[in-house]
Amino acid sequence: MVNHRGGSYHTRGFSRRPSFFTIITLCIILLSSCSIFIFLVSTRNISDDDDDDHHKDPLVEHFNSHSQSQSQSQSNFQSGSQSLPVPDEQLWDASFSYGLHPCVKPTSKYKAAQGSDRYITVRSNGGLNQMRTGISDMVAVAYIMNATLVIPQLDKRSFWKDSSTFSDIFDELHFITSLQGDLRIVGELPKELESVPRARKHFTSWSSMGYYEEMTESLKDYQVIHVAKSDSRLANNDLPLDIQRLRCRTLYHALRFSPPIEILGKKLVERLRSRGGRYIALHLRYEKDMLSFTGCTYGLTEAESEELRIMRENTNHWKVKKINSTEQRIGGLCPLTPKEVGIFLQALGYPPSTLIYIAAGEIYGGNTHLSELMSRFPNLVFKETLATKEELKAFARHATQTAALDYIISVESDVFVPSYSGNMARAVEGHRRFLGHLKTITPDRKGLVKLFDKLEIGKLREGWSSLSSLVQKMHKSWQGAPRKRRVALPGLKGKARLRTEESFYENPYPECICSSKAEYEMR
Structure with missing residues (x-):
């Protein structure tokens, strides 16, 4: 009887055709249950992943714990970097480079300095690169002023107190010969000019071509001009193309170590x-x-x-x-x-x-x-x-x-x-x-x-x-x-x-x- 009644129960429950609203209700309940289940599982996985990422992140680890070993740090970095691979x-x-090339050749209008009995001596200040760019500036200044450049004296009073001379750092002969088509450069001031009065100048920083043309005229009575500093003597822009290329020839070719x-x-x-x-x-x-x-x-x-x-x-x-x-x-x-x-x-x-x-x-x-x-x-x-x-x-x-x-x-x-x-x-x-x-x-x-x-x-x-x-x-x-x-x-x-x-x-x-x-x- 029990089995029969149980069977009768199921027969009674589903023997009739269910209504449309009943089917919709059951579907909604079923879908809701599945969604809740999936959400709970996903949340747990995301939480686990976040925890793993936190421990694998070398940057977070570094700031939270300075005592990690080097090997662990490298392992963490490798794990983290896999999430963002960067092509070699x-x-x-x-x-x-869009087909661009270095170009230092003078234009057809360029003429070498004519040479004169005027000399420029320079004390090149600063560290290595300040001196290099300063010397390149002074080559251009000597060209503009149509003067002979004496090999610069290097700064021995900087932070490093380096006693190096020009020839200790640069190939002096190469410097002189590679620029001989531009201006005259000599190793030292002629003996007969060592005792003559000198115009000691601190040329204005980032000066234009016109400034040095004026200096040439105002200092015409002096045979020797001494420049106290060489760095930043020329403007960055608005200079003739040939002056700019002379600076590049000096820096990238003439000033060889x-x-x-x-x-x-x-x-x-x-x-x-x-x-x-x-x-x-x-x-x-x-x-x-x-x-x-x-x-x-x-x-x-x-x-x-x-x-x-x-x-x-x-x-x-x-x-x-x-x-x-x-x-x-x-x-x-x-x-x-x-x-x-x-x-x-x-x-x-x-x-x-x-x-x-x-x-x-x-x-x-x-x-x-x-x-x-x-x-x-x-x-x-x-x-x-x-x-x-x-x-x-x-x-x-x-x-x-x-x-x-x-x-x-x-x-x-x-x-x-x-x-x-x-x-x-x-x-x-x-x-x-x-x-x-x-x-x-x-x-x-x-x-x-x-x-x-x-x-x-x-x-x-x-x-x-x-x-x-x-x-x-x-x-x-x-x-x-x-x-x-x-x-x-x-x-x-x-x-x-x-x-x-x-x-x-x-x-x-x-x-x-x-x-x-x-x-x-x-x-």
Whole structure:
């Protein structure tokens, strides 16, 4: 009976044809149940994935725990980078150059300086690249003033107190002979002129062609003109094409480094190539003088900050003594720290195995500050590890000569990355543009600081791919692609004008970079 009644029950429940509304109701209940089930399962999976991403994100890990081992850091980076693979050509290939070529050949109207009994002597101030660009300016000034240029005396009173002479750093004979079709250059002032009265001039910075034509007339009674400083003596723009090309011939052809520097520089490039084929040259401006000059103390101890403040106070020719370090950093006016450079290169997609040559002087704080870059990129190379002690012995205590080695290695690199826009960064970028717009990645320091700060306080928590995407998008147009030099904003004059325009030596396009192959031929 029980079975029969049970059977009767089912018979009674479903023997009649169900109504349309009953079917709709049952369908809705069934679909709702399935949706709730799927939502719960998906939520659990997403939660698990988020937890995994948080632990695998090398940037979040770094800020939350500084005690991780190097091997764990590399493993995390590799796991995170898989979410945003970057094509090899995007990392290493130079920008498309649109058929542009270097061009330094004079125009058909160009005439060499006629030569006269007037001489210009120069004290070339600053570090290596400030001197190089300054000498190029003075070659052009001597040409405009129709004077004989005496081989410049180099600055021995700078921060490095380097005793190097012109011929220690540059190939003097090559310099004189390669420019003999432009103007007369001599090794020293003739003996009979050593005691004559000299016109000692501090030529106005960023001056035009007209300024020097006026100087030529006003100084016509002097046989010897001594120039106290060589840096930034010529304007960036609005100069005759032949003057601009003379500057390029000087900088990129005539100012060749001395044979010992050239030979060792090329050797070191070959050794880098033998280690990994491709390498990044990182100009890491995290040196004591630079940090003190800019007043940038982010990431330093109180004792280190105080040491830099005292150095700035005691350096007479640094005019600004009180600097707000926080404001400097927010404004993008500070060199990136080694830690920030590591984050930046990771976000661009470079793997931990990337070979990186550190083009710099002594890093402030040594391994204490370098360790956080090295934990991400352990394959760091320095002059001291690439060259033998015997090879570097001749360059000991000559910072300008070792800087020349850095310059050669940086120009020859597959990728050049400057952590600050100083003289070397601008000179190397300009040279690489001249050679074919080789890849130069210039960090947007102001934009990056915002991202770094968000990351540090936990506001940027969407994982590796989020930061990487932001950094790559930010620097898409900052990689040395061809573009004409930025000119000054309209209506500005003086220093305000100069702050808004780009250095000629940072980007010699269009005057020294042309689309016609015929213009590339040397005289």
